[in-house]
Amino acid sequence: MFVRGLKRKCFDGEEDIEGTLAGIKAIPSYNLQRQSLLDMSLVKLQLCHMLVEPNLCRSVLIANTVRQIQEEMTQDGTWQMINTQSTGQTSLDRLVSTDILCRSSREQAEGKQVPGYSSFSKDFEDDQTQDSSETMSTSSSVQTPRNLQSNVWEMENPQESRGNFQKSLDQIFETLENKNPNSVEDLFSEVDNSYYDLDTMLTGMMSNTKMGHCDGLETFSSPTTATSNSNCKSDLNELDHIVEILVES
């Protein structure tokens, strides 16, 4: 497995150097590159949670990439090794830089069990001195995403501390769905025009409504946490009633 990293070809922009070790400059090991890709992907997923709804296609593709890496790492046995390490928290600077366009290389490996993988940039030259403590750096960068994740999740799920990677991924999807509970989802799966018309009406009429009506409406329009079907339905009934009054006035 580690042989793969050593036999990697290096394109230096002129010609292929036919499979010789002499052509190898400092190229990072496969594991380090893979780890960096994993870290990068996790950061990307977390940056999704911004003001505008995240692009679902992009999120799904990144999440699938993360799963792929995780599966491979589990098969390799490297995942267990990383999980048992406990080192201090490190900053995002540990992310290996991939600014420079990466150089390609064809996999020469005989065994096709593991997918081939493109190499990273020349920046890794500097990291070669740290190769001896590679295990250390690998595990510390794993801590980074987990800590990042827990920072994000803590804002929303303070009680839950997810150490399990798979569960973290699931949480990302939950958040991608913006925690819309299934019940609310079902409620609006049929085109429920009356609700949305109400919404637009409310925005226009907020200034005109009496205070008493506003209170009830405001609590409804603020983001809800998980509610049951019946709660929503009764709120809607109440809302319908209020709307009737508004419309008539």
Added chain:
Amino acid sequence: GAGGGNDIQWCFSQVKGAVDDDVAEADIISTVEFNHSGELLATGDKGGRVVIFQQEQENKTQSHSRGEYNVYSTFQSHEPEFDYLKSLEIEEKINKIRWLPQKNAAQFLLSTNDKTIKLWKISERDKRPEGYNLKEEDGRYRDPTTVTTLRVPVFRPMDLMVEASPRRIFANAHTYHINSISINSDYETYLSADDLRINLWHLEITDRSFNIVDIKPANMEELTEVITAAEFHPNSCNTFVYSSSKGTIRLCDMRASALCDRHSKLFEEPEDPSNRSFFSEIISSISDVKFSHSGRYMMTRDYLSVKIWDLNMENRPVETYQVHEYLRSKLCSLYENDCIFDKFECCWNGSDIVMTGSYNNFFRMFDRNTKRDITLEASRENNKPRTVLKPRKVCASGKRKKDEISVDSLDFNKKILHTAWHPKENIIAVATTNNLYIFQDKMN
């Protein structure tokens, strides 16, 4: 040298948009579409505006060039909205425009943002009634008791006014972001597709739509695939296709069942094991699917290639064209800067030539018959009308020849995602970030 399509020689014709290098976000072009006659060309932008250009009638004295496209109508199609339930903004960016075939004097088009589709009527007014009995010329009402004589109002000519008015608003049917709309060949219904669902609408009915595809898993944690594009078959009004982020295309027949969750055909090419990497799935994600005009073939665009499929053969495409294979070794960087998620569109010229965009303001054409391809650039430097565009070449590795551009010099911020081909003539519209280029073939 290489020529695309019976050696069409493409010449610069016009460019629309600001010359500024500093691009205003709202001016970013997000969709381009010719109408069925080709006389009108519509663009949508990130600011929610639609601009329609109209081709001038051909000037008989200037037989060497076709009519120019000039602004015909501009209107604000969509406004930004706020989803109170999710506390998120709904972008006003126009994702797609589709024209309806012309039935009377007015023109109709569908435009959509992430959540709402609108049917717009664009009509001309070149006369107005004058001489009302009960109204003054400025519109004020007259006191009926002051009316002593009666006259018949007459139409008098006025300066041409083009008005756009929203005739239908199709809202609240999509939880996820709409990526496609497609008008059926019956010209009465159309489909709209978001990441997980496809709905069927009747153009006259706005308060309900039918869900015809739903790939949302019961548990969102199991979500691994989304819908990326959908289109109705051009002739068969019960058939449509949709593509996915895993590189598959499903053809569905609406006669089979109300909910088309079982495809009639599944088009998928087996993966090439020698090219496999962590990015394989991402680059296989299909960004656009288009039927040929005949409906016999369909074209798909994924990150690196264009594939032509014969509807009768599901297990592999009949042709594959590499758009920018030199990017395969750069996938890691393109993943880092998110370019790998760029959604390029593609378009047909009938059934023979296909066109798609790339980076550095390059766009590519592939001639299916001659098997020749060409790379051209949309740039203000080639500004002279009737000057043939010079083909471009990207140097992937090795020594860079003169006039070639090395991969590392490509500008990945200059991407051509949207292109359109006139339905009848060799006129193409190519959108860079905020400019619209029109090219035509050289007429002798």
